Amino acid sequence: MPRISKPDTHTGDDGTTSTIQGQRVYKDAPLIKAFGTLDELNSAIGLILTCENLPTSHTNILRSIQNTLFHLGSDLDIQNEIDDTPSQPHIENKHITELNDLIAKIYSEVGPLKNFTHPGGAETAARLHMARAICRRAERDVITLSHTAKIGALTITYLNRLSDTLFLMARSENKREGFQEKTWDSHE
Secondary structure (H helix, E strand, O other): OOOOOOOOOOOOOOOEEEOOOOOEEEOOOHHHHHHHHHHHHHHHHHHHOOOOOOOHHHHHHHHHHHHHHHHHHHOOOOOOOEOOEOOOOOOOHHHHHHHHHHHHHHHHHHOOOOOOEOOOOOHHHHHHHHHHHHHHHHHHHHHHHHOOOOOOOOHHHHHHHHHHHHHHHHHHHHHHHOOOOOEOOOOO
């Protein structure tokens, strides 16, 4: 497991950083860009968790997702794995199944949409929509990385399901808070 013993090492002053595998790369490398977007996503989820009226069930889900995002990060730097066996925690089928089950549960509560919905509404919903947008960017960054590097097999799937989950959680929060969803008026 990574260990951070001293945060101010000054080793990044030349524009490089160290990967999980210990290689030095430039901070604008696709791997580091993907790590950065995952960090931004995790921070956005942390901001959602500060909402005082967030239901305990959503709090527990989001804390679990935050932890799983660290697993996903280790799935982005696997070029030196032995026999394709990850040496760090990684995304597994159980993580995808958890999101699929959550998506089905929330969808049964909020129902289908007939058009695109505007991001916003209740504060928690707006923050969830922001996290969803960041998650989509993380997915794009990871796809870009996958063109030139070996990544974990389930990372893109997880991010795709996670953005769906965050979207549905936002819809659920708007419903719980009594906010009517505003949908795109294509005739306006």
